[in-house]
Structures are given as C-alpha cells and as structure tokens.
Amino acid sequence: MPMTRDDISEKVRETLVDALGADEEDVTPQATLTGDLGAESIDFLDIVFRLEKTFGIKIPRGELFPDNILNNPEYVSNGKLTEVGLATLKERMPHADFTGFEQDPDINKMAELFKVETIVNYVAAKLAG
Amino acid sequence: MRWIWIDRFIDFQPMKSATAIKNVSLAEEHLHDHWDAYPVMPFSLMIEGMAQTGGILVGHARDFKEKVILAKIGLAEIDELVLPGDQLKYHTEITHISEAAAAIEGVISKNGREIGRVELIFSHIDRNVSGRDFGKGNFVFTDQFRRLLAPFTRGPIS
Structure with a gap:
C-alpha cells in the first residue's frame, strides 16, 4: 500500500529529529532547516543519507538541496x-x-x-x- | 607524529566493514592524568578510535584519494568505563557512501562485550559545495599514515 502524505510527513519528522537533535514539536511543516532547526551544512548530507535509508530511495547530489x-x-x-x-x-x-x-x-x-x-x-x- | 588510537585491524571487508582492536595500557601517558581517582580511557578517544577505524575504511573505498574528515558525530553512547588492561574492539560498517561524504555505524565492545554505539559522518572535503580549495596534497592519508597502515592491509608477515 502506498504511503500517505501523513505517513511521509511523520517519517520526515522522525528523520529530522534524529539528524538534528530537534524537539519533535519544533519540526513543523513551515520550520526552516537552518533558521528554525539549527541545521549546518554537514547536516544536509546526514538528512539525505537518512531519507535514503528510511524511504528506500536514491537522492542524487543536488536534487533535494x-x-x-x-x-x-x-x-x-x-x-x-x-x-x-x-x-x-x-x-x-x-x-x-x-x-x-x-x-x-x-x-x-x-x-x-x-x-x-x-x-x-x-x-x-x-x-x- | 599521528595519534593512532587503534592497534590492529582484525577484519577488513573493503567498502563494507572493518574491525579494529585497541589494547588500553597504563604505559599511555594520557591515562596518568585522566581522572584523579584512577585512570580511565577517555570516551572522546574511543570515539576517535572508531573514527579512525571507520575513516580508514571510508578512505580505502576511494583508494585513499579523498581527504576524509570526521564531520559529525550523530550518536555516541558508551555505557561503561574502560580501564588499563581492557581490550576495546571497534566494529564499523559503511551505511552510505557518496561522492561528497560517507556515513558509518559502529559498535564498541570491551573484552568481548558490547558497551557502546557510535554513528559518524565523514566528509570528502574536496567535494564540498562551497568549492573551497584544500590543496592537492592529501594531509589525511599521508605517506606516514600509509606506512602505519601497511601492516593492517598487507596481512601477517610470513
């Protein structure tokens, strides 16, 4: 069964909590990765790696960021x-x-x-x- | 001089996993001052040992052409103190490797029993998005480093 948007949102939230050490309640749809969640440049690579693992997808360099x-x-x-x-x-x-x-x-x-x-x-x- | 915090690889599966051991000895001067009450192996150096185990594995995957730099400690949980006479084992597996970076997951064991978990991210810094130039020479995997690594990759002397 395909994932719903809610499923995807929840897994993205978990991914960002793990990658950035962010509080779950701060990971809102409109939160910015750097400004609101404190991401630094290396975190973007970490996020890509975690998304690939979580969703079983391949993210070519430069496609997401x-x-x-x-x-x-x-x-x-x-x-x-x-x-x-x-x-x-x-x-x-x-x-x-x-x-x-x-x-x-x-x-x-x-x-x-x-x-x-x-x-x-x-x-x-x-x-x- | 390079601070090498592993003694020997006991298993090395290129592109996949590596396991190294570190025998903690009171002959190591840093233990003399680390904790007043009694000598304890610093957790930070155990993370460094894992970083060296994983970093060499990641470097080997690109034939040591990339400058592999520890960029992020995603997780470091160590449950027990490590004392002189203990043997540490660092087992690490590559979970991701790309043009720009690599990620590893590792388990630290003490005298054969798991005591910690570490997740690290390494950057191939010449591939950084800012385009900054770090020079041609590989200051990570220098000739000196390669010489120190030689016994690990050549296997036992026959």
Missing part, C-alpha cells in the same frame, strides 16, 4: 539571484515554495526555501515516481 548555484556569477549579482538564477533554481526545486522568496531573491534568504514541507514534497514526488 541544489548546489552550484551561489558560486555561478551568471546566477548571482549584487547579493541576489538573477532572473536566470531564479528560473534555474525553480526548475531544480519544484518541491519548494517560492512565493515569498521570488519577491526578493536575496541569497541570504535562500535558506528559507529549505523547510520541512520542502522535504515532504520532495519525498512524496519521489515515491510517486
């Missing part, structure tokens, strides 16, 4: 994503909600895209094939 964006001068100018950069990021992160970020694509606010719900969306899409 895109890389090679901020160090590309075509994508960043004056501390903000360029139009091309934003379009590229949106294409690579269909699982993220860009509603707020695209109004002001300041690279310092990029971490706000990485929410608990972002991961749930990604896993749900991945499991749906």
Whole structure:
C-alpha cells in the first residue's frame, strides 16, 4: 500500500529529529532547516543519507538541496539571484515554495526555501515516481 | 607524529566493514592524568578510535584519494568505563557512501562485550559545495599514515 502524505510527513519528522537533535514539536511543516532547526551544512548530507535509508530511495547530489548555484556569477549579482538564477533554481526545486522568496531573491534568504514541507514534497514526488 | 588510537585491524571487508582492536595500557601517558581517582580511557578517544577505524575504511573505498574528515558525530553512547588492561574492539560498517561524504555505524565492545554505539559522518572535503580549495596534497592519508597502515592491509608477515 502506498504511503500517505501523513505517513511521509511523520517519517520526515522522525528523520529530522534524529539528524538534528530537534524537539519533535519544533519540526513543523513551515520550520526552516537552518533558521528554525539549527541545521549546518554537514547536516544536509546526514538528512539525505537518512531519507535514503528510511524511504528506500536514491537522492542524487543536488536534487533535494541544489548546489552550484551561489558560486555561478551568471546566477548571482549584487547579493541576489538573477532572473536566470531564479528560473534555474525553480526548475531544480519544484518541491519548494517560492512565493515569498521570488519577491526578493536575496541569497541570504535562500535558506528559507529549505523547510520541512520542502522535504515532504520532495519525498512524496519521489515515491510517486 | 599521528595519534593512532587503534592497534590492529582484525577484519577488513573493503567498502563494507572493518574491525579494529585497541589494547588500553597504563604505559599511555594520557591515562596518568585522566581522572584523579584512577585512570580511565577517555570516551572522546574511543570515539576517535572508531573514527579512525571507520575513516580508514571510508578512505580505502576511494583508494585513499579523498581527504576524509570526521564531520559529525550523530550518536555516541558508551555505557561503561574502560580501564588499563581492557581490550576495546571497534566494529564499523559503511551505511552510505557518496561522492561528497560517507556515513558509518559502529559498535564498541570491551573484552568481548558490547558497551557502546557510535554513528559518524565523514566528509570528502574536496567535494564540498562551497568549492573551497584544500590543496592537492592529501594531509589525511599521508605517506606516514600509509606506512602505519601497511601492516593492517598487507596481512601477517610470513
């Protein structure tokens, strides 16, 4: 029987509690991984490893958490994503909600895209094939 | 000098698992000051021993071309004190390995009995997402380190 979205959300929550040492009640859908849950760069790899194990999926590098964006001068100018950069990021992160970020694509606010719900969306899409 | 906190590998399954032993001796100077009441093997050095066991396993999986750095201690539970004369066994298995990093799970035993569990993540730091350059030389698996490792990988001298 396929997993429901609630099942996925619960397992993602457990994964983040284990990986980040976060309190369960803090792992809400809108919580950001770095700002609210205190994730550091190595934690993103830990999260990927744990999600692969928990859900039996393979997560290619850069698919859940895109890389090679901020160090590309075509994508960043004056501390903000360029139009091309934003379009590229949106294409690579269909699982993220860009509603707020695209109004002001300041690279310092990029971490706000990485929410608990972002991961749930990604896993749900991945499991749906 | 490198601080090596394992004495010998007793099993090594490339890409999969490794087991190393460490004989704790009062001849080790660090034990003289660790705890006033009586000498105790520091837990931190047991984690380091597990990191070296797992780090060598992870390094071997990429032919020692990557700079393998301990990046995160996900879990470290050690239930008992370890004293001079005890033998530690570090058994570690690779749970994940990718271009950028590797994860291991390990069990620590004392005199044949499980006393601890450790989960570690190693970074292949040349593959870091920030693109930072750590130089060409591999300061982790240096020639000196490889020489120290040689008896483990070559097997018994016949």
